[in-house]
Amino acid sequence: MCDEIEHRKKLSKTILFMEGIPSFGQIKPIQIITTLPEQLNYDLQLETQCIKDYDAAFHAFACDIQDATTAHILSNIAKEETQHARELEQFIKKIELEGIESV
Ligand SMILES: [Fe+2]
Numbered sequence: 216m217c218d219e220i221e222h223r224k225k226l227s228k229t230i231l232f233m234e235g236i237p238s239f240g241q242i243k244p245i246q247i248i249t250t251l252p253e254q255l256n257y258d259l260q261l262e263t264q265c266i267k268d269y270d271a272a273f274h275a276f277a278c279d280i281q282d283a284t285t286a287h288i289l290s291n292i293a294k295e296e297t298q299h300a301r302e303l304e305q306f307i308k309k310i311e312l313e314g315i316e317s318v
Contacts, residue, residue, distance in 0.1 A: 218299070222292045229285055251315060255307050262300040269293035 227237040243261075248254045269292050277286035310318060 218295050222295070225288055225292070229288060233285075251318070252307065252310055255303055255310070259300060259303045259307065262296055262303060265296045266293055266300060269296060 223239065230237045246257055248257055269289050273286050273289040273293060276282045276289060306318070
């Protein structure tokens with residue numbers, strides 16, 4: 216989660232630099248999840264959506280807007296989110312293979 220806070224700070228600084236107003240008002244409602252596997256799978260869904268969103272933003276800034284600096288920031292964030300998704304996938308696989316007691 217610390218990475219996500221840093222991502223938010225980087226994006227906010229970038230938006231402010233471009234004289235925009237950062238807005239993070241579209242926060243998803245809290246999900247009530249009672250098991251670790253459900254939680255991990257939900258987290259993986261969120262990470263996967265983040266990767267798609269950052270990739271789309273990267274392409275918009277790299278190709279349409281031609282802002283290489285912002286595109287670079289978005290690309291780096293997408294790479295970090297991809298790593299988060301891989302870690303979650305590995306954790307989910309470990310639980311599936313070895314049981315929840317193994318974690
Ligand atoms: Fe993440």
